[in-house]
Amino acid sequence: MLRRIVVPLAAIAMLAGGATVAEAAPGQSDNLARTATATASYTSSWESVAAVNDGIDPATSNDTVNRRWGTWPNTGEQWVLLTWSAAQTLKAADVYFFDDNGGVRTPGSWRLQSWNGSSYVDVAGATGYPTAANQYNAVNFTAVSTTRLRLVLQSGAASVGVLELRAYATAIGQSSGNWNPPAGLVTPLNQVWQHVEQTYPNLYGFRNYGWDQVFANRGSINYCVRWDSSAPVSAALRDQIHASLARQFKKWMDVMAGHNGWPYQNVPLKVVGWAVRDRATLQWSDNSVDVYVNNIRENAPQCSEPCGRFFNVSGNYPNCPGGASHHYDMSLWLTAGMNGGAGGDWGQRVGSEYFVGAVNNDNIHILLHEIGHSFGLDDFYDWTPTGVGGFLMKAGSATSITEFDAWMLRDWWRHLKSRYGY
CATH class of the missing domain: 2.60.120.260 (Galactose-binding domain-like)
Structure with missing residues (x-):
């Protein structure tokens, strides 16, 4: 087990x-x-x-x-x-x-x-x-x-x-330089990576994984919230959502801290904007985040495209209204009435009611699963690697990051680290 x-x-x-x-x-x-x-x-x-x-x-x-x-x-x-x-x-x-x-x-x-x-x-x-x-x-x-x-x-x-x-006596982030997963996980990890390489032929050419975003920012990440709901959002709820997102993202980054030359002890997360249909939905007047109103894409509020890395993979944001410091790497897309979730290099999408209801939970497992996708981790709907049971990326079989999930993430770093000079 x-x-x-x-x-x-x-x-x-x-x-x-x-x-x-x-x-x-x-x-x-x-x-x-x-x-x-x-x-x-x-x-x-x-x-x-x-x-x-x-x-x-x-x-x-x-x-x-x-x-x-x-x-x-x-x-x-x-x-x-x-x-x-x-x-x-x-x-x-x-x-x-x-x-x-x-x-x-x-x-x-x-x-x-x-x-x-x-x-x-x-x-x-x-x-x-x-x-x-x-x-x-x-x-x-x-x-x-x-x-x-x-x-x-x-x-x-x-x-x-x-x-x-x-x-x-040793440099932080460089003391565990070897690939040393538990013996029982070597075979399933190799099976997973073989499956990834066979399924995604552009694996090594793609340049907008979560890894690329963290390195482009020299060890941090920016988000914008797409509030696809008519429910009001108080300043207190806004701050809870920001803190909860940061906690969930940190769980994945803590998996990497000190491992195999990973250079960042912490990866701070900042929410730089919110997108809504109606400004009155947001019940605050301070300017702590940028607010985008009625900019509709995919039939949902969208943060400014000139500020989004998904739309500017080069990492340059010459037309972002607030400048490069106001850019966002991923979106947290909170959709009223949605069950389940979705995730990719653009960010994560989950139900707004689900997220708000779980905002103080230690593990928001659907969001954690979708963040895993943003770093390249695959789904396991139709197969299970040899010798492992429930784990977060096998949807519905775990509600927190397991040892196998952690080593799958580290395996991605092992195969991509050379592109960042490590």
């Missing part, structure tokens, strides 16, 4: 009170920060610098349950330092920022420094320093041997803080 999984994390354990040990990023097993001593430029009297490497995995940046390191009311340049008793070879780190949406916010910028015996110097070859809330922010860099790693933060809107800082 297959073990169903949502996110394959390495070395997970549970602490008293339900906190999760943050041993390492997915695919990593070498978090060296746990053996270091943490100190800081300043620590608020009610916070703790020991929080930064205590191994507790935050649920959000505004973690109100576990201890945190923060510098309120101090601003400007602040730092936290990891010190080891012996030199460590380091090639990567990731940091989860503390942000309470008040006096402590994500930093304006940050960088990593190593100790060379006489001074602190910026690490060489850093791949970038993202500052996102509610996730780990990863950076790979040129290997360095040092007894100290210093995280230097420049405050932005307020004071700064950190919930967890992890350091690694």
